[in-house]
Amino acid sequence: MGVKFCCLFSYRYCLLKKIARIFHATRYACEVLNYVIDTFDKLEPSSSEHVKTTDTLFDGVEVRIFEPSPKQDKTLKRSVIYIHGGGWALASASMFLFYNNLCRIMAESLDALIVSIEYRLVPDVHFPEQFYDALRATKYFLQSDILAKYSVDPSRIAISGDSAGGNLAAAVCQQLSLDDSVSNKLKLQALIYPVLQALDFNTPSYQQNTNMPVLSRFVMVKFWIGYFNGNYDFVDSMLINNHTSLDVSQAVSFRGRLNWSSLLPSTFKKNYKPVIQPTGKAEIIQEIPALLDIRAAPLLAEKEIFQSQPKTYILTCENDVLRDDGIMYAKRLESAGVEVTLDHFDDCFHGCMIFTIWPTNFSSGHRTRDSYIKWLDENL
Known part of the structure; x- marks a missing residue:
């Protein structure tokens, strides 16, 4: 049994290394990696009898909505706006093996409406278009009539994302805190190993x-x-x-x-x-x-913006170049008087939370995902 486990772990780890080498070596890495991910995605069905999945547009931006089976009491639901990672260039809200699966599990576990934003990617668009896509979709969803349409409680909405999606979530959250035209505010932000600055690549x-x-x-x-x-x-x-x-x-x-x-x-x-x-x-x-634009590097924002941020969860991994981005963001938020939960995993790596299905089914993915969902359940 031990030999079998070691061989399986070695296979998965080598797979991740090969994917990383492809990006390092080729000029067309985004296209190659998206092809690899899409190939894996076709290995699993994307249906669930407990969650209704709908693709639509929010102010011209593609989104995928995950709606759990309605309850008889018809109470208003809580909601999470989720922004996927992938270096602003990879992945998709609809990929079953990764983000479709994560958002479906979130919808079921939290009994919440999940809005997954399908922002446009490099090389088709570049900054600030990804930021504007995420901002437009979020502002559209936060309108009172749209929340009523989906039976969402305006006081129980979170924004979240991982990696580059965590970057966009943090940037959107900062922007909304400055926007007086938005009457329904975010209750929480939850950032998963976010990338938050490009000032120092030697932390x-x-x-x-x-x-x-x-x-x-x-x-x-x-x-x-x-x-x-x-x-x-x-x-x-x-x-x-x-x-x-x-x-x-x-x-x-x-x-x-x-x-x-x-x-x-x-x-x-x-x-x-x-x-x-x-x-x-x-x-x-x-x-x-x-x-040096704070819409791209939220960690560089001035203190006044940090003071206006909602209660925050930040997940970091020891084996990750972005570990310190998240930890420094947590420190700056705390110094500004914001309540922060820093959830650090000593034995985990970047991206692990979406690796919960074969051929990349890591225990670290399950542990980080469960901890993240538990925090949302207790605080949203």
């Missing part, structure tokens, strides 16, 4: 997990450049923080908001040292100013 977690599957530091930088439709020749310079060196004046005002030496506990800083270049390449920020 302790980036240094510790440089070549970690599924998401290496190199791949994450490529995702950022793809999101911004930038020049891939900048990758090597950004890996060593040349884009935010001390001679780049645009980055100076943001540096204090992302000082991991003060934001991270010693257990996460370990013996790693900051990488701050005295001179670098100012042309990177000049050509890609969105690297």
Whole structure:
């Protein structure tokens, strides 16, 4: 039994490594990976007798709605707006093996209406279009007449997402807190190993997990450049923080908001040292100013915006380059007076929560998913 388990785990782990290598090696990685994911997706049916699935448009944005079987008492339902990950370039709300399955389980477990946003992807569109898709769909759903149509309680709505979807969820949540035209506010935000900044690619977690599957530091930088439709020749310079060196004046005002030496506990800083270049390449920020746009990098927002955020859940994994993004976001929220639950998993990796079905059925996926749903159930 032990040998069989080890062989199965080895197969799944090697599969993840191969997927990561494909992205690292090919110029057409997004198309290749989406093809691989779509192939796996066809291995399972996508129906459930307990959850009704409907595809529709919210202000021109595709969404998939997961609606649990109605109860006889006809009470208003709570709801979660979910935004999938994939580096702003991969995956889909409709993929059974990953996000369709996750949202169906959420709808059943929480007895809640789940709205999964199908935002457009790189290379068809680039920042800020993904952000605008998520914002438009969310604002449309929050209208009182739309909530009434779906029998949703306006006071019990959360926004959530993983990885790049966590980025979009955090950015949308920040934007809505500044928008007085939105009368129905979000009660919670729940961010799953979110990517929140592109200022520093040498935080302790980036240094510790440089070549970690599924998401290496190199791949994450490529995702950022793809999101911004930038020049891939900048990758090597950004890996060593040349884009935010001390001679780049645009980055100076943001540096204090992302000082991991003060934001991270010693257990996460370990013996790693900051990488701050005295001179670098100012042309990177000049050509890609969105690297410092808080709609793309919510961790860089000013304190006043953090003070207006709702109660927050952040899930982080030790074996993840993005670990410190989530931890620093939690610290900045706490410092601004927001109630935060930081749910850290010492033995888990980036993306694990969606890997709960063959051929990538990891126990870490089940544990993180169960912990996340439990928090939503207790707080929404």
